[in-house]
Amino acid sequence: KAGVTQTPRYLIKTRGQQVTLSCSPISGHRSVSWYQQTPGQGLQFLFEYFSETQRNKGNFPGRFSGRQFSNSRSEMNVSTLELGDSALYLCASSLELAGTGDSEQYFGPGTRLTVT
Amino acid sequence: LAKTTQPISMDSYEGQEVNITCSHNNIATNDYITWYQQFPSQGPRFIIQGYKTKVTNEVASLFIPADRKSSTLSLPRVSLSDTAVYYCLVGGYNQGGKLIFGQGTELSVKP
Numbered sequence: 001k002a003g004v005t006q007t008p009r010y011l012i013k014t015r016g017q018q019v020t021l022s023c024s025p026i027s028g029h030r031s032v033s034w035y036q037q038t039p040g041q042g043l044q045f046l047f048e049y050f051s052e053t054q055r056n057k058g059n060f061p062g063r064f065s066g067r068q069f070s071n072s073r074s075e076m077n078v079s080t081l082e083l084g085d086s087a088l089y090l091c092a093s094s095l096e097l098a099g100t101g102d103s104e105q106y107f108g109p110g111t112r113l114t115v116t
Numbered sequence: 117l118a119k120t121t122q123p124i125s126m127d128s129y130e131g132q133e134v135n136i137t138c139s140h141n142n143i144a145t146n147d148y149i150t151w152y153q154q155f156p157s158q159g160p161r162f163i164i165q166g167y168k169t170k171v172t173n174e175v176a177s178l179f180i181p182a183d184r185k186s187s188t189l190s191l192p193r194v195s196l197s198d199t200a201v202y203y204c205l206v207g208g209y210n211q212g213g214k215l216i217f218g219q220g221t222e223l224s225v226k227p
Contacts, residue, residue, distance in 0.1 A: 004159075035217075042217060042219055042220055043160070043203065043217040043220070044217070045216065045217070090159050090160075092159070092160075103148070103150075103165075103207070104150075104162045104165060105150075105152075105160075105162060106162065107152075107159025107160050107161070108159055109158065109159055110157075110158075110159055
């Protein structure tokens, strides 16, 4: 079956702009998690959505937000972009809430965001 | 919050067994331990998950002592293609639980 897909794969934005990233989970998966990966900070958890509700949240400012639709597809939005937001943004889906049994997370290829 | 600590890097040779240990002193009662593998420019790939004692699948084994304050990923007979970064993840199911990846261990397998 099809894996996790993310669009777009690459994006270049200017400081102050906003951006929306999209993630389509594996069919049947109800949980979608978002991560930011940078060389300096590694993989950092942003938030998790399950059945259209945000269930877990990492330590990121309110400029980072997300949502999940009834078909489990998820979007992540970053407003007022800063240079430090340049990163690889990864989306992962799982059958159940991440961190529980049967919660193997399948990652997408990521969106490479560059802020200039 | 369950913070994890792993070695930054490890070197090995083809055919050897590699053991990577992750410390998670503050693991919660209902936290699972999961290990991922990541190649450059790719998303992490699930390797194995466990709660206690020992778990084995076709690619690795995971050893978890009784106190669950650490875990060891064991890769038997590594090959060059096992060169990657390995992450230890401890997750929380309870409301407000936060998923934390370790720093990752960069494994380099040499011929």
